[in-house]
Amino acid sequence: MKKSELSDPFEQARLEKGYGEMNDQDDPVTILLRHKDVRKCAHNWKTFQSGAVPGRIVVPSEVNIRETRQIPFEVDPPMHGGYRAIVEPWFKRPLQPEYQAKLTAQIQDLVDEVADWDSVEVVSDFALRLQSRALTLLLNIPYEEAQTWIEWGTHVFRSEDDALDGSKAAILYDYIDAQIDKAIAQPGEDLYSVLLDSELDGKKLTREEVKGVMILTFAGGRDTVINAVTNSIAYFAEHPESLTRLRNEPEITGRAIEELIRYFAPLTHMGRVVTEDTQVCEHAAKADTRVSLCWASANRDAAVFEKPNEVVLDRKLNPHVSFGFSHHNCLGATHARQIMNILVKTLADKVQSIDILASQENIEELGEFNRKVGFDSIKVKFNAR
Amino acid sequence: MAKITFITTDNESVTLEADSGSVMELAVQNNIKGIDGDCGGVCSCATCHVHVAPEHVEKAGEASEIEKDMLELDDNADEFSRLCCQLDVTDQLDGIILRVAV
Ligand code: HEM
Numbered sequence: 001m002k003k004s005e006l007s008d009p010f011e012q013a014r015l016e017k018g019y020g021e022m023n024d025q026d027d028p029v030t031i032l033l034r035h036k037d038v039r040k041c042a043h044n045w046k047t048f049q050s051g052a053v054p055g056r057i058v059v060p061s062e063v064n065i066r067e068t069r070q071i072p073f074e075v076d077p078p079m080h081g082g083y084r085a086i087v088e089p090w091f092k093r094p095l096q097p098e099y100q101a102k103l104t105a106q107i108q109d110l111v112d113e114v115a116d117w118d119s120v121e122v123v124s125d126f127a128l129r130l131q132s133r134a135l136t137l138l139l140n141i142p143y144e145e146a147q148t149w150i151e152w153g154t155h156v157f158r159s160e161d162d163a164l165d166g167s168k169a170a171i172l173y174d175y176i177d178a179q180i181d182k183a184i185a186q187p188g189e190d191l192y193s194v195l196l197d198s199e200l201d202g203k204k205l206t207r208e209e210v211k212g213v214m215i216l217t218f219a220g221g222r223d224t225v226i227n228a229v230t231n232s233i234a235y236f237a238e239h240p241e242s243l244t245r246l247r248n249e250p251e252i253t254g255r256a257i258e259e260l261i262r263y264f265a266p267l268t269h270m271g272r273v274v275t276e277d278t279q280v281c282e283h284a285a286k287a288d289t290r291v292s293l294c295w296a297s298a299n300r301d302a303a304v305f306e307k308p309n310e311v312v313l314d315r316k317l318n319p320h321v322s323f324g325f326s327h328h329n330c331l332g333a334t335h336a337r338q339i340m341n342i343l344v345k346t347l348a349d350k351v352q353s354i355d356i357l358a359s360q361e362n363i364e365e366l367g368e369f370n371r372k373v374g375f376d377s378i379k380v381k382f383n384a385r
Numbered sequence: 386m387a388k389i390t391f392i393t394t395d396n397e398s399v400t401l402e403a404d405s406g407s408v409m410e411l412a413v414q415n416n417i418k419g420i421d422g423d424c425g426g427v428c429s430c431a432t433c434h435v436h437v438a439p440e441h442v443e444k445a446g447e448a449s450e451i452e453k454d455m456l457e458l459d460d461n462a463d464e465f466s467r468l469c470c471q472l473d474v475t476d477q478l479d480g481i482i483l484r485v486a487v
């Protein structure tokens with residue numbers, strides 16, 4: 001099996017019953033596996049809510065390590081729409097040419113820098129740095145700030161053994177508190193200041209609300225982007241013909257990115273709390289229990305995708321749910337898509353081939369399923385063109 | 386050449402001409418308000434939702450199953466809804482009027 005391959009551990013359960021089960025800190029989760037069910041339940045926020053106790057819709061649950069409600073993620077309509085309207089224009093900034101020019105410069109510099117190293121550990125030497133630097137653009141703060149986030153390492157929320165770790169999460173929460181203090185004392189053009197100055201229903205956002213948006217921006221955009229970038233490097237290492245094709249047919253880049261994101265599904269699943277006794281695929285879901293929407297499984301559903309386990313670079317119809325679906329669809333998707341777009345173009349332009357030297361898979365344990373979501377580490381050598 | 390008219394949510398009417406690409410691409414290139422085309426046209430985002438003028442439904446033709454399933458879960462969809470990334474610009478569309486969905 002190729003190192004860049006991400007197999008589909010959900011297939012049998014998806015076909016046979018449509019769901020799987022896992023326990024998580026005595027608050028079990030029914031994992032919904034079919035494309036149709038995942039989209040339906042994502043749409044039906046009344047029965048499958050996001051606005052539960054903060055931390056509960058995350059798997060593993062963060063109820064014990066977090067009190068701040070993440071916004072707009074842990075809010076249901078209609079309030080959700082009010083928050084989205086505030087933040088959406090800001091998160092569309094990656095469509096601006098100046099933003100793209102800066103991001104291009106960042107990514108080109110990084111590729112140039114590592115291109116002649118004997119060995120590059122992609123997760124920490126490449127993806128983490130790329131993600132952190134790009135985030136300075138999204139927040140509109142000085143480039144130098146990225147260094148702090150890079151020093152946190154990849155595991156801001158987890159300790160070495162992958163368990164949730166409150167003291168590690170506190171590093172991020174304390175950091176954000178301090179940044180909010182700074183923005184209050186000296187407002188600027190950054191996201192903190194813009195949020196502090198925003199109003200919902202005629203009232204300024206509270207400090208706690210601002211904090212909720214910022215925590216989410218840091219948390220939601222970190223591992224996801226790192227996985228997407230790292231998996232892309234592994235994929236192109238084993239598929240040099242795809243890199244050549246993108247060089248010769250740049251017009252398929254948009255489709256290629258959607259396809260890579262479908263295939264990778266960098267966020268495996270996300271929970272909801274059931275508000276009333278109901279049924280999903282003939283399985284009883286009781287009020288006050290949890291389900292999860294398994295984007296990774298839905299993306300491999302053969303009822304929707306032809307050759308679901310293959311990367312079809314120019315896939316034309318691709319209703320993947322890697323960025324979620326309906327109300328809570330990913331706010332960072334514009335930024336993430338730009339990163340992928342520029343990365344792919346830069347690699348096609350500057351890199352001839354990539355050799356994988358060593359790798360360590362990152363396997364998530366979800367009850368009966370083990371899913372490879374990417375790599376804990378992967379050493380490669382870039383060969384410049 | 387096909388003439389395509391967009392009516393935006395603030396009732397502004399814009400007529401554009403094109404002979405290739407998708408209607409979504411045409412709209413995005415011309416900054417038609419309300420057509421974002423986030424997914425680039427692969428039918429995964431629904432940010433290219435339009436209502437076809439009832440008298441022009443035939444010009445647009447029928448949506449695929451995948452497009453229909455997507456529209457089914459859109460609260461603002463009706464029988465005239467289409468995802469305009471799935472409409473290829475051809476002579477057949479000439480004269481079509483599309484109202485940008487909310
Ligand atoms: C390839 C990268 C990414 C993937 C695969 C991804 C995936 C997702 C998914 C599946 C959801 C839906 C969660 C749900 O339904 O409960 C989501 C929501 C969200 N994501 Fe992303 N994400 C990515 C990058 C980012 C980035 C870069 C940011 C910001 C820096 C971000 C911020 C958010 C926010 C704020 C939400 C909540 C939106 C809401 O509740 O309305 N994401 N993301």
Ligand code: FES
Nearest residue numbers: 424428430431470
């Ligand atoms: S552009 Fe995304 S569905 Fe049409």
